[in-house]
Amino acid sequence: MSAPTRASLRPLIDATAAAVADDPDQAHAVFHATGIGGEGVRTHVRLGRHDLLIDEPPVLGGEDAAANPVEHALAALLSCQVVTYRFWADKLGIPLDGLAFEVDGDLDVRGFFGFDEAVRPGFGEVRVAVTLTGPAEQERYDELQRVVDEHCPVLDLFRNPTRVVTTRVTA
Template sequence: MSLTDVIEGTRQATAADPANAQVSFSVANTLVPGTATAVEVRVRDHRFAVDEPAPLGGTDTAANPVEYALAALGSCQVITYQFWAAKLGIPLEQVKVTVDGDLDLHGFFGFADTRPGFTDVRITVELAGPADAADYEKLKQQVDEHCPVLDLFRNPTPTSTTLAQLTG
């Protein structure tokens, strides 16, 4: 199935019932027993690890959470470029996205009253294909407007935490 087929099928499904546009995702995260920072993550039928580098108390067995956040942003950008290129009919042969982020550890460790999140995030997008620069700029504008993970980085998202005590 092509991306244009996916786009059209989704358009038809959401036009028939707007509730079809509402989706939810769930991710389960569990500390690996016997470790200080290693986490097992379960997403549908997929599993992957999260850890911290040694200087932050981990064993460096996997990327850390902020690296995964940057990876989520970069991979969402690549996918959104593909979708919007198909939707706009802009030929696109290759997409490469590099994401760099700066973090001040004062906030995470509570050493200062500083925000614990990223202080700056930079996205570099490299596109290859036969379209002209104006088409790719139009594509970038649509991606900037419609990339879900970019939206998470740019806008506050209502978030709540419920604390429950584990048993056993």
């Protein structure tokens, strides 16, 4: 099976640059998710027109009916890397025939369970391995990786504190 032909992102990049130059408010995007707790520790999430089921493995009280929240976080990082590599390869004119990723995250459950307050509940380390294929020189792919690392939104979420405001409603 041959690889699908991929359209250039250049028209999108140019149109967005023009729209934002004309009206900087057009650069602001809001993403929205809703969710409800299901049976056990399952969560039913709605993202626009898309539905997700999130669960935990039995060792964390679930039935392993779907990936768990931290697996979704790794998937979000991986998929954002794909988008960002494709976008910047087109923007910089770097030929890119293929992308493959592996992402691993180390999590110590003592933080989640509150067994050790010195242990954070999130990932202690996340490792991303990317394989790029294409005809460009190694220096161009090094440049592409540097630019992707600077501009990937989900990588930024992993690397930097993000202000989160929580409001609670009791019914």
